[in-house]
Amino acid sequence: xxxxxxxxxxxxxxxxxxxxxxxxxxxxxxxxxxxxxxxxxxxxxxxxxxxxxxxxxxxxxxxxxxxxxxxxxxxxxxxxxxxxxxxxxxxxxxxxxxxxxxxxxxxxxxxxxxxxxxxxxxxxxxxxxxxxxxxxxxxxxxxxxxxxxxxxxxxxxxxxxxxxxxxxxxxxxxxxxxxxxxxxxxxxxxxxxxxxxxxxxxxxxxxxxxxxxxxxxxxxxxxxxxxxxxxxxxxxxxxxxxxxxxxxxxxxxxxxxxxxxxxxxxxxxxxxxxxxxxxxxxxxxxxxxxxxxxxxxxxxxxxxxxxxxxxxxxxxxxxxxxxxxxxxxxxxxxxxxxxxxxxxxxxxxxxxxxxxxxxxxxxxxxxxxxxxxxxxxxxxxxxxxxxxxxxxxxxxxxxxxxxxxxxxxxxxxxxxxxxxxxxxxxxxxxxxxxxxxxxxxxxxxxxxxxxxxxxxxxxxxxxxxxxxxxxxxxxxxxxx
Amino acid sequence: xxxxxxxxxxxxxxxxxxxxxxxxxxxxxxxxxxxxxxxxxxxxxxxxxxxxxxxxxxxxxxxxxxxxxxxxxxxxxxxxxxxxxxxxxxxxxxxxxxxxxxxxxxxxxxxxxxxxxxxxxxxxxxxxxxxxxxxxxxxxxxxxxxxxxxxxxxxxxxxxxxxxxxxxxxxxxxxxxxxxxxxxxxxxxxxxxxxxxxxxxxxxxxxxxxxxxxxxxxxxxxxxxxxxxxxxxxxxxxxxxxxxxxxxxxxxxxxxxxxxxxxxxxxxxxxxxxxxxxxxxxxxxxxxxxxxxxxxxxxxxxxxxxxxxxxxxxxxxxxxxxxxxxxxxxxxxxxxxxxxxxxxxxxxxxxxxxxxxxxxxxxxxxxxxxxxxxxxxxxxxxxxxxxxxxxxxxxxxxxxxxxxxxxxxxxxxxxxxxxxxxxxxxxxxxxxxxxxxxxxxxxxxxxxxxxxxxxxxxxxxxxxxxxxxxxxxxxxxxxxxxxxxxxxxxxxxxxxxxxxxxx
Numbered sequence: 010x011x012x013x014x015x016x017x018x019x020x021x022x023x024x025x026x027x028x029x030x031x032x033x034x035x036x037x038x039x040x041x042x043x044x045x046x047x048x049x050x051x052x053x054x055x056x057x058x059x060x061x062x063x064x065x066x067x068x069x070x071x072x073x074x075x076x077x078x079x080x081x082x083x084x085x086x087x088x089x090x091x092x093x094x095x096x097x098x099x100x101x102x103x104x105x106x107x108x109x110x111x112x113x114x115x116x117x118x119x120x121x122x123x124x125x126x127x128x129x130x131x132x133x134x135x136x137x138x139x140x141x142x143x144x145x146x147x148x149x150x151x152x153x154x155x156x157x158x159x160x161x162x163x164x165x166x167x168x169x170x171x172x173x174x175x176x177x178x179x180x181x182x183x184x185x186x187x188x189x190x191x192x193x194x195x196x197x198x199x200x201x202x203x204x205x206x207x208x209x210x211x212x213x214x215x216x217x218x219x220x221x222x223x224x225x226x227x228x229x230x231x232x233x234x235x236x237x238x239x240x241x242x243x244x245x246x247x248x249x250x251x252x253x254x255x256x257x258x259x260x261x262x263x264x265x266x267x268x269x270x271x272x273x274x275x276x277x278x279x280x281x282x283x284x285x286x287x288x289x290x291x292x293x294x295x296x297x298x299x300x301x302x303x304x305x306x307x308x309x310x311x312x313x314x315x316x317x318x319x320x321x322x323x324x325x326x327x328x329x330x331x332x333x334x335x336x337x338x339x340x341x342x343x344x345x346x347x348x349x350x351x352x353x354x355x356x357x358x359x360x361x362x363x364x365x366x367x368x369x370x371x372x373x374x375x376x377x378x379x380x381x382x383x384x385x386x387x388x389x390x391x392x393x394x395x396x397x398x399x400x401x402x403x404x405x406x407x408x409x410x411x412x413x414x415x416x417x418x419x420x421x422x423x424x425x426x427x428x429x430x431x432x433x434x435x436x437x438x439x440x441x442x443x444x445x446x447x448x449x450x451x452x453x454x455x456x457x458x459x460x461x462x463x464x465x466x467x468x469x470x471x472x473x474x475x476x477x478x479x480x481x482x483x484x485x486x487x488x489x
Numbered sequence: 490x491x492x493x494x495x496x497x498x499x500x501x502x503x504x505x506x507x508x509x510x511x512x513x514x515x516x517x518x519x520x521x522x523x524x525x526x527x528x529x530x531x532x533x534x535x536x537x538x539x540x541x542x543x544x545x546x547x548x549x550x551x552x553x554x555x556x557x558x559x560x561x562x563x564x565x566x567x568x569x570x571x572x573x574x575x576x577x578x579x580x581x582x583x584x585x586x587x588x589x590x591x592x593x594x595x596x597x598x599x600x601x602x603x604x605x606x607x608x609x610x611x612x613x614x615x616x617x618x619x620x621x622x623x624x625x626x627x628x629x630x631x632x633x634x635x636x637x638x639x640x641x642x643x644x645x646x647x648x649x650x651x652x653x654x655x656x657x658x659x660x661x662x663x664x665x666x667x668x669x670x671x672x673x674x675x676x677x678x679x680x681x682x683x684x685x686x687x688x689x690x691x692x693x694x695x696x697x698x699x700x701x702x703x704x705x706x707x708x709x710x711x712x713x714x715x716x717x718x719x720x721x722x723x724x725x726x727x728x729x730x731x732x733x734x735x736x737x738x739x740x741x742x743x744x745x746x747x748x749x750x751x752x753x754x755x756x757x758x759x760x761x762x763x764x765x766x767x768x769x770x771x772x773x774x775x776x777x778x779x780x781x782x783x784x785x786x787x788x789x790x791x792x793x794x795x796x797x798x799x800x801x802x803x804x805x806x807x808x809x810x811x812x813x814x815x816x817x818x819x820x821x822x823x824x825x826x827x828x829x830x831x832x833x834x835x836x837x838x839x840x841x842x843x844x845x846x847x848x849x850x851x852x853x854x855x856x857x858x859x860x861x862x863x864x865x866x867x868x869x870x871x872x873x874x875x876x877x878x879x880x881x882x883x884x885x886x887x888x889x890x891x892x893x894x895x896x897x898x899x900x901x902x903x904x905x906x907x908x909x910x911x912x913x914x915x916x917x918x919x920x921x922x923x924x925x926x927x928x929x930x931x932x933x934x935x936x937x938x939x940x941x942x943x944x945x946x947x948x949x950x951x952x953x954x955x956x957x958x959x960x961x962x963x964x965x966x967x968x969x970x971x972x973x974x975x976x977x978x979x980x981x982x983x984x985x986x987x988x989x990x991x992x
Contacts, residue, residue, distance in 0.1 A: 336561075376642075380601070391634055396660075397627040403559070406623075410562065410671045418668070425664035432660050436637070436653060444641045444649055481561035 015077045018084050021058045021092070022136070025129040028054040029122060036118045044118055048107055051121040052100060055128065059096040062089050076138040080200045083138035087270075087339065087487040091135050091263050094343045098260040098350045099128045104462040105354035106252040108455065112360060113161075113250075120157060124256055127153040131264035137271055140189045140199040147185070147232070150264065151178050154257050158249040170248025177231065177241035185228030191221035192276075201276040209279040222280060225272060226287055233265045233321050236294035246314035251360055251367070254310065255353030258317055259346040266324060266342040270335060273328065288328050289420060295322030296424055300431040310367045312434055313352060316393060319431055320345050326424060327408040330415030336488040337407040340481060344392075344404045344473065351466025352389045355382060358459055372438060374447025381460075382453060383442045385467030392470040394435035395428050400473035403481065494554050495539055496568040499578070500615045502532055503585075507607030513600045522593060525603040529586045532610065536582040543575055545973050548981035550620060558624065564680050567621040572978030573747055573829055574617040576971055577740055580836045581617070583960075584736045585610045587953045591844055592729040594851070595643060602643055605635040606729065613737050617744060622670050623680045625748070626663070629705075632738065633659055636730070644725040651718075651725035658718040662708030666749075669701035673753070686752045689990050695757035702750045703761075710742025712802060713772045716795045723791035724856070728847030731787065735794050735839035740832045743801040747829075751805065752985035758809055765806035766904075770911050772799030777918035781925070786849075786856045789926055790842045793882060796915060797835045803912060804828030804897040807904050812987040820903040826972060826979050827896025833971065834881075834889035834964060841878040841957040845871070848950050849930075852943055858926060863935035867943045872931050874946075874954040879927040881961045883920035889964035 016023070032047055039046065065071040066089070076083045103124060110117030130149030137143035155178065159171030193199055195217040196207035211218060227238065234242040246254055273284055299319025306312035324345070327338030359366035359375075359382075366372070376383040392401035405428060412421040455463075473480055506528035513521045543551060550569030558566040570578065588606055595602050612635070615628035633656055640652035674680055677688045690698070708715045719739075723731050751758050758765075773796055780792035804827045811817035848871060849864070850856055865872040881888035884895075894915065901909035935941055946954070964971055 376598075376601075387634075396634060397630045402627070402630070406667070406671070407562070409668065410675065413668065413671045414675050418672070421668055421671070422665070425668060429657065429661045429664055433653070433657060436656060439637070440641060440649060440653070443638060444652075478557065478559040478561070481559055485561045 018073075018077055019082060019136075021061045022129065022132050024061065025054065025058055025125065025132060029125045029129060032118075032122045032125060036122060044116075047118045047121055048103065051103055051125055054125060055096045055100045055103070059093050059100075062092050062096070075202070076200075080202070081139045081142045082136050084136060085487075088135045088267065090483060090487040091267055091339070091343070092132050094346060095128060095131050095135070095260045095263050098263070098346045099124055099256065101350050101354065101462050101466060102252070102256040102259065104458050105255055105350075105357055108459040109250070109252040109357040109360060115161065120160060120252060123153045123157040127157075127256070128260070131260060131267075134264045135267040137268070138201055138275075140192070140201070140204075140272075140276075143268055143271060144182075144186065144189065146264075147268065148182065150261060151182065151232075154178075154253075154261070157253040157257065158245060160253060161250050166248040167250060168248075170245045173241050173248075174245045181228050181231030181238075183228075184224050184231065188221050188224030188226075188228055191217060191224060195221055201271060204276045205278060208277060213280065213282060218280065219283065222277065222284055223287075225277075226284060226291075229265075229269055229272065230291055233262075233269070233324075234318055235291045235321050235325060236298045236318060239295070239298070239318050242318060243311050243314040246317070247308060247310050247367075251310070251353055251357035255350050255357060258313070258353055259350035262317075262321070262324070262349070263342045263346050265321075266338055269325075269328060270338075274335060285329050288325050289417065292322045292325035292329070293420060293423060295319060295325065296427040297322075300427040300434075303434045304430065306434070307369055308367050309356060309369060309372065309438065310353075312438075313349070316431065316434070317349065319427065320349075320393075322427075323405060323408050323424065326412050326417075326420065329417055329420075330411040332488055333414060334408075334411035336484050337404075337411040339488060340407050340484045341404040343480070343484070344400045347466065347469055347473075348389055348392050348401060351463065351470070352386070352393070354466060355386050355389065355463055358382070358455055358463060359453065369437065369441045370448070372441050373445045375442040375453075377447050379453040382455075382463065385463050386442060387439050388467040388470045390435040390438045392474070394432040396432070398474045399470045400477065400480075401470070403474060403477040407481070495535060495542075496552050496554055496570065496614075496618045499532055499535055499539070499582070500568075500611045500618065502535070502611075503528055503607040503614070504611035507604040507611070510600050510607060511604035518599050521600040521603055522589070525589045525607060526586070528607060529582070529589050529610070533582040533586050536579050539570070540575065540579060540974075543570075543572075543974070545572065546977055548572075548977040553620070558621070562623075562674070562680075563678065564623040565621045566624060567681060568618040568624075569620045570618055571981070572975035573744070573982070576829070576833050576974055577737075577744060577836075578614055578617050580740075580833055581610065581613050581737050583956070584732065584836065584840050587840065587844070587956065588729045588732050590949055590953050591732060591847060592727070593949060595727070595729075597643065602639070602729075605639050606733065609635040609639075609733060613733075613741065616741050620682050621680045622673070622682060622685065622749075625682075626667060626670060629741065629745075630660070630663060632741075636734070636738070639730040639733075640722055640726045643727040643730070646725075647721075648725040651721040654718045655722040658708055658715070662715070663705040665701040666705035669698045673698065682748065682753075686985055690754065690756075692756060692760070692991060695754040695990065696760065699750055699754040699757035699761060702745065702754070706742040706745035706750065707768075708742070709745065710739055710798050710802065711795060712768050712799070713776055713795065716772070716776070719795060720788050720791040723794075723843075724785060724787045728843060728850065731843040731847075732840045735790070735843055736836040739794060739798055740836060743798065743805070743828065743832050746802065746805055747982060751982060754990075755986045756989055756991055758806065758986060759812065762806045762809040765802055766908065769799040769803035769806070770908070772796055773803065773915050774911055774918070777915060777922065780922040781918065783922075784858055786846045786858055786926060786930070787843070788856075789858075789922060790839065790846065793842075793919065793922060794835065794839050796919070797831065797839075797882075800831045800894055800897050800912070800915070801828045801835075804831060804893075804900070807897070807901050807908065809986065811903060812983070817903055818983070820900045821983055822976075822979055823896050824900035825982060826975065827893050827900060829893075829975055829979065830889075830896060830964075830968065830971060831893030834893050834961070837957050837960050837964075838878060838881045838888075838890055841874070841954060841961070842882060844950075844953055844957070845875050845878060848946060853939055858929050860937055861930040861940060862933045862937065863931075863940055864943065865931045866935060867941060868945045870951065871946045874958060875931060876927060877958055878954075878961070879923045881965070882923045884916050887962070887965045889961045889968075891965060892968045
């Protein structure tokens with residue numbers, strides 16, 4: 010493995026980082042009327058990087074080495090699939106964001122740059138073969154997200170959310186880092202593959218390892234927002250600008266799955282017996298609390314926040330049952346990211362200046378004002394509720410199937426019961442859009458790019474559901 | 490035309506039609522109506538083509554289509570029909586034509602209204618055709634969203650409560666079935682029903698699976714005590730919605746028992762037949778009594794539907810104890826055949842009853858029996874139809890309502906006198922609540938001045954009611970074609986149900 014080959018393998022990451030710097034420069038020195046360029050460049054970057062990531066598969070079937078750069082970085086099919094989805098979701102979030110910031114008459118350029126930076130962070134996380142790389146990626150993402158949440162610095166709620174996010178995020182990072190250091194102490198390596206060998210050689214109940222595991226899991230649960238480490242999440246979702254939310258509620262879930270997979274499976278697979286019980290509990294609590302509390306919310310952003318918690322529960326449920334389960338979780342993470350960027354995206358498109366569309370009342374009678382948007386939102390909600398033939402159903406089906414296969418039939422039954430409860434609040438959104446009369450008769454008019462983005466988000470729910478075969482096969486292929 | 494994928498056409502033509510109709514602009518209401526009518530008529534004609542090409546003698550699946558759908562989990566797009574699905578499909582396609590006519594004068598967002606019904610048609614036909622359990626489930630659940638919208642947008646004053654109750658009840662029932670389906674898939678490595686029919690299962694597995702299926706289908710059909718969503722949904726739904734709900738969607742519950750419970754868990758079905766018989770008889774007798782005291786016409790017909798569907802479950806389960814007894818095979822066939830005939834007959838009769846209430850409601854905007862009286866004096870033609878369908882609903886010989894009920898009651902005698910006696914009370918109760926309602930609404934003095942201003946039915950309404958009346962009469966006096974169509978399949982179903990999966 011020479012340097013040149015290694016560089017071509019991390020070319021997408023390099024371009025991402027370089028472009029983040031370029032955009033920062035442009036933001037500082039470009040005259041105000043040319044700033045539109047930054048948006049276009051950000052979109053082009055994301056598209057280009059996505060294509061570059063896919064390219065090796067389009068021209069042949071590459072065989073990736075175990076790891077490169079002295080074991081810091083790994084490139085594999087699952088990682089590439091996740092990266093492409095992260096880029097697609099970020100692309101959609103940017104398109105929504107443009108319209109949102111235009112309505113708010115705020116500067117959007119910082120947002121674009123922060124998104125590019127976070128995407129870079131996520132790409133590093135996804136490809137981490139080493140605990141340090143993983144941590145670096147995670148912190149890049151986290152810092153960019155804190156800054157993005159605080160973007161509307163004149164609005165108290167936004168700042169409060171950012172501070173909360175920052176403090177909680179720092180605690181989580183601390184836990185994670187402490188866990189990593191304990192793991193290093195126990196195994197003598199930061200390399201995930203070496204950790205795996207070392208852990209396999211140690212007794213399963215080694216106290217140091219268990220302590221490390223607990224800290225790692227708590228840190229990960231914090232980052233993902235799994236119950237009981239979820240307290241920050243609803244407040245942050247409510248306070249953050251909708252544009253920012255649509256991004257950090259979606260793409261990072263894919264990256265979150267990636268680190269979960271890297272740490273628990275690549276690194277700690279021999280300890281599966283130890284972590285599965287904890288993950289099962291986290292999954293159950295998240296599904297339960299998320300769905301039950303969401304019912305009581307009248308603020309859509311908060312409702313979606315609790316719904317995110319419940320989806321994280323489903324994601325964790327898949328982690329319990331070997332490769333089939335990981336594939337199911339991957340499928341779930343990818344499709345959930347598409348759903349949530351669409352749902353938040355739609356909310357922000359409905360926002361007016363100084364006024365976020367966030368209560369159920371803002372959606373009242375949407376079917377009269379904008380039938381197409383209402384239909385797309387209905388698709389997204391039905392998909393989140395897991396009603397066939399939408400893709401959300403197949404995600405749930407796949408996860409449930411893996412849970413039953415692992416003998417967790419009671420957990421699966423609990424999951425479907427919570428899903429039924431969850432259906433209620435998603436239906437309530439459809440209800441206000443379709444059954445209630447609108448308070449203002451104003452038609453919603455949107456620019457073409459936002460229209461296209463929301464149409465893609467919505468129809469993708471239906472098409473990926475009716476033709477669930479290709480994406481599911483892709484996930485199976487990526488994980489094998 | 491025999492090489493065409495007819496079943497796929499039947500499913501997807503309404504769906505695509507629905508999409509097109511949905512995108513028509515508000516001012517193109519006329520076009521939306523005629524286009525929807527055209528689609529449903531074409532679908533109906535195609536289903537006749539299905540009938541023409543159907544081989545009565547064959548018990549297996551016909552018109553089979555099979556392609557890979559989700560290879561990662563071995564799910565297939567696998568369609569096919571037998572002699573039980575065919576009459577249900579024919580009924581569905583015909584009723585849908587009438588439904589479009591029934592919704593002709595809906596003002597509010599007619600394009601969405603008709604689109605929802607067309608989508609619903611596609612899903613319902615899909616349920617009857619699906620031979621892959623996952624595909625079945627997708628169609629089964631897919632129906633919920635359009636119906637949710639139909640009741641919620643175009644329904645009565647309490648529509649939101651009713652439609653949420655409808656959705657959550659049905660959703661709750663079916664998720665347990667989903668777990669059962671997943672279990673069976675993991676056991677057999679396939680979603681194909683034909684594989685599930687031969688998979689050995691021990692008694693404990695079968696009981697759990699049976700209960701999971703029961704929950705889903707009992708809610709759908711609906712059986713006492715999980716029937717409470719139906720009266721609410723019916724009362725609030727627009728006429729066209731009530732018609733589809735009663736005529737087709739309830740049958741899907743019965744069809745589920747035929748496709749899943751009996752053949753997949755035959756031993757558990759026998760083991761728990763007592764439960765099914767008890768619940769069915771409670772539906773027949775108790776719900777019949779409940780119907781008697783209703784003050785709202787739609788509610789009365791809704792309870793009458795539950796009571797009539799009790800005959801379907803009764804017919805399917807009453808003689809399962811006799812499966813091993815060669816002397817009682819004829820009675821067994823009679824019972825199961827009767828259940829299927831009852832489904833078809835109730836489809837037409839309940840559709841007609843709800844259309845009838847719709848005719849009155851359109852004019853008077855009330856469904857309360859007490860607001861009427863003496864309608865016969867101003868609407869003689871309508872009264873003719875109403876009395877006829879009331880007779881059919883009470884199971885008068887010569888109407889389709891009689892055939893199925895009679896077959897089931899006759900077979901019930903083989904299971905015990907008192908059982909048959911209780912079942913037969915429906916003939917009295919049915920007559921009592923239906924005819925009493927007709928008496929109070931149609932005859933007597935006019936005491937409401939509004940009734941005096943009523944106009945008799947127009948040509949659109951006359952066409953709808955005539956078509957149904959002809960069919961009800963035809964099945965009543967000459968049920969042979971219907972019985973021939975399903976005979977081989979019913980026999981096959983009995984074979985499957987008799988084949989023990991234990992050991």
